Amino acid sequence: MSQLILxxxxxxxxxxxxxxxxxxxxxxxxxxxxxxxxxxxLNTLQxxxxxxxxxxxxxxxxxxxxxxxxxxxxIRRAYCRDRKRIxxxxxxxxxxxxxxxxxxxxxxxxxxxxxxxxxxxxxxxDFAALLLVCRFVQVLIYVGGPYAAPQMIGFTMRIxxxxxxxxxxxxxxxxxxxxxxxxxxxxxxAP
Amino acid sequence: MTSYPRRLxxxxxxxxxxxxxxxxxxxxLDRLIYLASTRDYNTxxxxxxxxxxxxxSEVACEALASCHFDVFRQLVLCPLEDLVAQxxxxxxxxxxxxxxxxxxxxxxxPYRVAVPLETDxxxxxxxxxxxxxxxxxxxxxxxxxxxxSPASPRPSRAQ
Numbered sequence: 112m113s114q115l116i117l118x119x120x121x122x123x124x125x126x127x128x129x130x131x132x133x134x135x136x137x138x139x140x141x142x143x144x145x146x147x148x149x150x151x152x153l154n155t156l157q158x159x160x161x162x163x164x165x166x167x168x169x170x171x172x173x174x175x176x177x178x179x180x181x182x183x184x185x186i187r188r189a190y191c192r193d194r195k196r197i198x199x200x201x202x203x204x205x206x207x208x209x210x211x212x213x214x215x216x217x218x219x220x221x222x223x224x225x226x227x228x229x230x231x232x233x234x235x236x237d238f239a240a241l242l243l244v245c246r247f248v249q250v251l252i253y254v255g256g257p258y259a260a261p262q263m264i265g266f267t268m269r270i271x272x273x274x275x276x277x278x279x280x281x282x283x284x285x286x287x288x289x290x291x292x293x294x295x296x297x298x299x300x301a302p
Numbered sequence: 303m304t305s306y307p308r309r310l311x312x313x314x315x316x317x318x319x320x321x322x323x324x325x326x327x328x329x330x331l332d333r334l335i336y337l338a339s340t341r342d343y344n345t346x347x348x349x350x351x352x353x354x355x356x357x358x359s360e361v362a363c364e365a366l367a368s369c370h371f372d373v374f375r376q377l378v379l380c381p382l383e384d385l386v387a388q389x390x391x392x393x394x395x396x397x398x399x400x401x402x403x404x405x406x407x408x409x410x411x412p413y414r415v416a417v418p419l420e421t422d423x424x425x426x427x428x429x430x431x432x433x434x435x436x437x438x439x440x441x442x443x444x445x446x447x448x449x450x451s452p453a454s455p456r457p458s459r460a461q
């Protein structure tokens with residue numbers, strides 16, 4: 112009888128281990144897609160949307176001053192309308208990519224990246240703050256134009272930078288330079 | 303390991319292109335227009351006979367694409383005032399009626415086909431917007447010139 116109980120306990124333990132293994136195992140194509148999407152979102156953020164020199168140009172007050180000094184009121188209006196549209200496009204894209212990265216951290220990242228609890232908490236706080244700030248900036252630009260919230264733009268970039276840094280570490284295993292200590296590209300994207 | 307020497311070839315071809323062909327073009331705008339003109343609109347591939355014979359056509363294609371991207375980036379990041387100055391100098395270098403060149407550029411928007419393929423839509427949209435504003439400024443400037451100036455005749459058509 113005791114042998115049967117022992118046998119049942121061992122069988123239950125084995126079954127539980129198997130169940131946990133199946134749950135933790137990467138789910139093939141679905142997770143592959145999530146990883147690729149996250150990598151793409153991160154690349155777009157780092158090299159397409161957040162380079163300070165590009166953001167600096169989109170929100171450059173010097174351009175407005177120049178247009179005011181040389182152009183008519185009509186040109187100035189057209190300029191402000193165009194820059195507002197581009198600023199809204201920028202913040203909308205940043206928000207979309209951040210949502211995509213958050214999806215990755217909520218799902219597939221658990222299978223691949225080993226993030227400690229403290230970092231996860233910080234990341235959750237940053238994601239929440241970033242999405243809130245993006246909405247706020249969207250409203251400010253919509254109401255007041257592209258030059259309405261210069262400090263908020265800087266704040267958005269700082270939090271987005273932190274989120275990208277943690278996401279970069281989570282996705283580092285996808286990089287060919289992973290573990291070799293090779294320098295990473297920075298600044299502009301390669302063609 | 304096989305891609306390493308190829309990458310070196312591309313870097314050498316880029317240097318060659320900068321030293322020989324692009325060195326004669328002082329403005330990024332001129333370089334952008336030239337590099338875009340070396341691209342086949344159907345395939346998106348770049349061709350350059352001289353560079354292709356010195357290296358290979360694949361290496362030449364990559365070198366041209368790389369320079370095209372760099373120049374595009376340079377223009378995206380240049381202040382609006384610089385872009386207006388470059389555009390004004392470019393219009394002057396065409397030896398055509400400046401008013402007509404400006405009107406044609408505003409109508410046809412040729413800068414739309416001058417951007418590299420692998421670029422983010424935001425940068426593309428930003429550069430297009432800068433071109434539109436720069437052209438509007440130049441047009442206003444041109445229209446404010448006295449019409450009897452013999453060196454720069456007023457536009458004959460501004461539809």
